[in-house]
Amino acid sequence: MTTPTTQIVKTMTTQARHYASPAQQVAPDVHTWLTRGANFVVAVTQARAGSVLSRDTHPDEYMVYLVDAPAVIEAGGKRIEAKADSLTIVPPGASLITLSASGQVVRVFSTRATDLADAASNAALYADGAPDVAPLKDWPDPVGGFGLRHYQLSEHTKADSNMRIFRSSNLMINIMTPRLVARDVRKLTPHSHADFEQGSLSLAGNWVHHMRYPWTPDMTTWKEDEHIEMGSPSLLVIPPKVIHTSRNVNDGGSALVDVFAPPRMDFSLKPGMVCNAADYPMPATGTQQ
16 A cells, blocks of 8 residues: 555646645644645545634635535525535635534635645645646536525435536536445446546545556656555545546445536536536536546
């Protein structure tokens, strides 16, 4: 198994093992691990009841996944009491998240939250940009304008799919239903993305991420296949063009969340695939595949 630290390689892969590395933001009763991609920042917070997570002048929407604890979320002059296992999209501007019980909170931001992007454990990797990644572009504003939008995940579980995909004006998240047994090695799904990264956030269980890197004309840059073992919580940021697939290797419960920015056009073009498609219009044309 690879040494449990945050590792950065020249191909712009990030392996962030939160369970074995210090948090980037530490306050009384609150620990937050920050990891970024070219267009997104993932914040994983472990906090006690009564803790407050605030943003004063946030530039755009962000997502809040309450993993195992309820919270009160306030923004845009509105207040909601959000249960555990729920997703909330928070509008631009000031916002407060007050935990009603101790637990884990995942927040997904765009890199327009420059303070968070700069504080990420792998910020140095993006110091010179990410030329292989398409730039962040906003999709149309939500129906009725920006505001708190709340989704209880149990209401969006489908019998024929383990995916629960939601999008905002510039982010997409797939909160997959937990896997209760180890994944069948004969039913993996290797694939790659032409010009966007995938953040794979494991919140429970033990995972192996299989990575096959493309060959370039320069043989000295070739990389061997990787089979990256990671526990939870941890985040793998997968570069464009890299063939990848992930499998949980344990029974008893494993949980994975995928993050993209901007939203994926291929998912959005499939009717019924995005749970909140009615709230967020698609652009008139799109090129991301």
